[in-house]
Amino acid sequence: DIQMTQSPSSLSASVGDRVTITCQASQDISNYLNWYQQKPGKAPKLLIYDASNLETGVPSRFSGSGSGTDFTFTISSLQPEDIATYYCQQYDNLGTFGQGTKLEIK
Amino acid sequence: EVQLVESGGGLVQPGGSLRLSCAASGFTFSSYSMNWVRQAPGKGLEWVSYISSSSSTIYYADSVKGRFTISRDNAKNSLYLQMNSLRAEDTAVYYCASSFRYLARYWGQGTLVTVSS
Numbered sequence: 001d002i003q004m005t006q007s008p009s010s011l012s013a014s015v016g017d018r019v020t021i022t023c024q025a026s027q028d029i030s031n032y033l034n035w036y037q038q039k040p041g042k043a044p045k046l047l048i049y050d051a052s053n054l055e056t057g058v059p060s061r062f063s064g065s066g067s068g069t070d071f072t073f074t075i076s077s078l079q080p081e082d083i084a085t086y087y088c089q090q091y092d093n094l095g096t097f098g099q100g101t102k103l104e105i106k
Numbered sequence: 107e108v109q110l111v112e113s114g115g116g117l118v119q120p121g122g123s124l125r126l127s128c129a130a131s132g133f134t135f136s137s138y139s140m141n142w143v144r145q146a147p148g149k150g151l152e153w154v155s156y157i158s159s160s161s162s163t164i165y166y167a168d169s170v171k172g173r174f175t176i177s178r179d180n181a182k183n184s185l186y187l188q189m190n191s192l193r194a195e196d197t198a199v200y201y202c203a204s205s206f207r208y209l210a211r212y213w214g215q216g217t218l219v220t221v222s223s
Binding site: 032034036038043044045046049055085087089091094095096097098099100 | 150156165
């Protein structure tokens with residue numbers, strides 16, 4: 001089974017800050033990685049697919065990078081509406097999720 | 107418009123059974139694998155089960171293996187999850203999700219399963 005280690009588990013930042021979340025796979029998953037945003041009571045929303053491709057309609061301040069085992073998700077300038085929990089997910093073999101990162105405004 | 111609509115959740119006693127359904131529309135259901143994902147209250151997302159487009163390949167998370175059964179009916183564009191021997195730790199919102207590789211943007215709204223006496 002592929003394990004996904006996501007960090008940090010929580011993050012407090014100010015509006016306008018650059019925010020970075022990392023995700024590490026237990027084995028090489030190429031670029032088979034999604035990033036989701038989830039707000040309370042809602043289903044996850046896809047933001048990034050194939051590690052670095054921005055989903056249609058998602059603001060360009062969101063980006064992803066990486067391949068193999070190490071991946072990064074970045075919000076270039078944090079906005080109040082970005083308050084949510086973010087998850088990475090590998091889909092090279094089934095669909096393991098990272099533990100999630102809860103993002104709060106400082 | 108793609109839609110995934112779950113149903114069948116509710117309150118069940120420990121040891122009981124429940125069958126979840128997911129009605130799919132707006133895409134060629136029979137061409138894609140499907141998944142169930144769950145989220146316990148206040149916890150993260152957990153992949154539960156996978157079924158290939160033809161039902162020939164099925165996988166389960168270790169936490170549900172031997173108790174849950176995934177199935178699909180391509181003629182009815184429907185996905186199912188039969189849950190037996192339910193435990194308190196199975197309490198969660200259960201989401202129906204399509205192929206993570208090709209249709210990851212499409213998720214159902216979720217159905218709540220509560221296991222409690």
